[in-house]
Amino acid sequence: MTGLRSKGPIPEATIERLALYRRSLAVFKARSVTTVGSEQLGEMARVAGATVRRDLSYLGSLGTRGSGYEVGKVLERIEKELGLDRLWPIVIVGVGNLGRALARSEGFSSRGFVVSALVDTDPGLIGSEVAGIRVDAPKALPELVKALGLEIAVITTPADAAQRACDEAVQAGVTAILNFAPRTLEVPPSVILRDVDLSVELHVLSFHQSHRHEAGRRGGSQQPGTVVPSDADRELGGLAQGSRQERQ
Amino acid sequence: MTGLRSKGPIPEATIERLALYRRSLAVFKARSVTTVGSEQLGEMARVAGATVRRDLSYLGSLGTRGSGYEVGKVLERIEKELGLDRLWPIVIVGVGNLGRALARSEGFSSRGFVVSALVDTDPGLIGSEVAGIRVDAPKALPELVKALGLEIAVITTPADAAQRACDEAVQAGVTAILNFAPRTLEVPPSVILRDVDLSVELHVLSFHQSHRHEAGRRGGSQQPGTVVPSDADRELGGLAQGSRQERQ
DNA sequence: CCTTGTGAATGCGTTCACAGCA
DNA sequence: TGCTGTGAACGCATTCACAAGG
Numbered sequence: 001m002t003g004l005r006s007k008g009p010i011p012e013a014t015i016e017r018l019a020l021y022r023r024s025l026a027v028f029k030a031r032s033v034t035t036v037g038s039e040q041l042g043e044m045a046r047v048a049g050a051t052v053r054r055d056l057s058y059l060g061s062l063g064t065r066g067s068g069y070e071v072g073k074v075l076e077r078i079e080k081e082l083g084l085d086r087l088w089p090i091v092i093v094g095v096g097n098l099g100r101a102l103a104r105s106e107g108f109s110s111r112g113f114v115v116s117a118l119v120d121t122d123p124g125l126i127g128s129e130v131a132g133i134r135v136d137a138p139k140a141l142p143e144l145v146k147a148l149g150l151e152i153a154v155i156t157t158p159a160d161a162a163q164r165a166c167d168e169a170v171q172a173g174v175t176a177i178l179n180f181a182p183r184t185l186e187v188p189p190s191v192i193l194r195d196v197d198l199s200v201e202l203h204v205l206s207f208h209q210s211h212r213h214e215a216g217r218r219g220g221s222q223q224p225g226t227v228v229p230s231d232a233d234r235e236l237g238g239l240a241q242g243s244r245q246e247r248q
Numbered sequence: 249m250t251g252l253r254s255k256g257p258i259p260e261a262t263i264e265r266l267a268l269y270r271r272s273l274a275v276f277k278a279r280s281v282t283t284v285g286s287e288q289l290g291e292m293a294r295v296a297g298a299t300v301r302r303d304l305s306y307l308g309s310l311g312t313r314g315s316g317y318e319v320g321k322v323l324e325r326i327e328k329e330l331g332l333d334r335l336w337p338i339v340i341v342g343v344g345n346l347g348r349a350l351a352r353s354e355g356f357s358s359r360g361f362v363v364s365a366l367v368d369t370d371p372g373l374i375g376s377e378v379a380g381i382r383v384d385a386p387k388a389l390p391e392l393v394k395a396l397g398l399e400i401a402v403i404t405t406p407a408d409a410a411q412r413a414c415d416e417a418v419q420a421g422v423t424a425i426l427n428f429a430p431r432t433l434e435v436p437p438s439v440i441l442r443d444v445d446l447s448v449e450l451h452v453l454s455f456h457q458s459h460r461h462e463a464g465r466r467g468g469s470q471q472p473g474t475v476v477p478s479d480a481d482r483e484l485g486g487l488a489q490g491s492r493q494e495r496q
Numbered sequence: 497c498c499t500t501g502t503g504a505a506t507g508c509g510t511t512c513a514c515a516g517c518a
Numbered sequence: 519t520g521c522t523g524t525g526a527a528c529g530c531a532t533t534c535a536c537a538a539g540g
Contacts, residue, residue, distance in 0.1 A: 013531065019451040023430060037499065046432055049499095050533055057501055065500045066540050082451045083458030090450075101349035102446070107430060113450050152453055175460075176453045182271060182355060184294055192456045194449055198350070201442055202338075202361050203267040203330045205400055205424045208440045210331030212423075261509065285521065297521095298511055305523055313517045313522045 014055045018078050020045040021052065025075040037068040089116035089148045093165045094157030095125055095135055098180060102154060103131040117144045121161065138165070141172035152176045159183040262303045266326050268293040269300065273323040285316040337364035337396045341413045342405030343373055343383055346428060350402065351379040365392045369409065386413070389420035400424045407431040
């Protein structure tokens with residue numbers, strides 16, 4: 001349609017970096033920079049220039065040899081690729097500390113996403129409002145999904161309530177889940193699942209910190225994690241799992 | 249010392265999975281399971297059995313051919329490797345929605361980590377208490393670091409305050425940073441940096457969601473992200489970047 | 497002349513397949 | 519007999535290096 005889907009499918013690693021490029025490009029745009037080289041863009045995103053070029057090449061030939069990439073053009077192309085050219089209503093299941101923080105978070109409802117519904121099992125919360133949004137009971141999910149056109153759910157319940165919350169969301173029609181509960185969720189193959197576990201992030205840091213002497217030093221990369229305090233599952237406790245990032 | 253550091257250094261990907269195995273092993277332990285096979289452990293962590301064996305082999309020969317791995321033994325070994333055999337005091341810089349949520353989070357202060365200090369620039373917050381912890385001004389960082397033995401800082405400030413917060417933390421002596429601000433931070437090579445950007449997670453989900461028709465369907469993996477609402481940097485907005493995870 | 501776009505080389509991590517051993 | 523531990527094969531992603539082209 002737009003460019004010409006170059007080669008095969010876009011690598012998962014590239015998809016994640018596209019979001020980083022988008023952020024960087026937005027900064028350049030705000031600074032009224034109209035053109036950037038792969039090397040500059042890479043520096044801001046902490047990615048090698050060659051990788052930037054390879055990544056962008058998956059979206060077609062966006063650059064101009066000799067000068068670089070047009071900020072506005074590439075930004076638009078990336079947003080389209082990431083599906084940010086539309087609005088995604090999302091539901092947060094689990095209105096605890098984290099759920100509330102996300103609901104109130106600026107960035108969470110910006111750039112393509114809008115927290116449109118909140119769900120919790122606590123009778124004391126149901127009916128109340130958080131961040132201007134009414135908290136509903138889980139049984140309202142099917143209706144909410146249909147009425148709001150929800151496709152994405154964010155799970156921020158305690159670990160022991162996560163699977164149930166997940167099942168209810170999937171049952172209601174949600175097809176993509178961002179899970180913050182420190183627990184492995186079972187979902188149908190057709191549902192896209194992504195985990196974020198904050199304790200894993202901390203664990204990776206403590207690992208590197210404990211091994212400072214041995215070998216060289218590095219930043220961390222990233223992945224899922226855990227949270228269980230010491231034995232079994234616990235409170236919502238931990239949070240996410242996480243991103244990745246290399247040192248320069 | 250304990251086992252015998254088999255081969256070279258532990259791959260970054262393995263480190264992240266070790267945290268997952270720990271969580272799974274804790275569940276088995278809670279269920280009084282004494283021995284697990286690589287296949288079972290892998291199923292719970294959503295990792296291939298062969299990968300589990302390869303990962304654990306980096307820690308030495310922990311298993312018993314013919315029967316499997318002793319839950320307690322491997323759990324202990326992994327915790328030691330991740331540096332969880334000690335307590336890590338952490339400071340949260342930026343007491344906004346997310347900072348507060350993390351400070352109050354059960355899991356965050358469990359299993360090796362304790363939120364020991366809170367820092368913010370807001371005069372209205374300084375001096376108050378959040379989650380039973382006093383909020384201090386940034387200038388108190390050097391003293392806090394020394395007094396509490398802080399090595400790890402979690403940055404949950406708005407994007408435009410993140411670099412300054414980072415600099416102050418590093419200047420104060422912090423050597424590992426978990427950054428939730430949607431912005432690339434500049435740190436000395438010796439400082440371990442890890443990013444978590446929630447909007448990236450959402451972007452990856454919307455990408456896959458938008459491409460459901462084309463090619464097959466998959467879960468997402470994971471990585472860093474962004475947050476900028478539309479143009480430049482904004483409020484604390486987004487959050488993290490994140491973990492990874494494959495579909496079964 | 498300068499930077500993109502991309503074959504080819506390289507490196508890393510995962511998976512296979514089986515020898516080794518309780 | 520059964521499962522771990524691991525050499526070897528494989529596949530994906532990054533990086534190199536340069537031809538292509540504005």
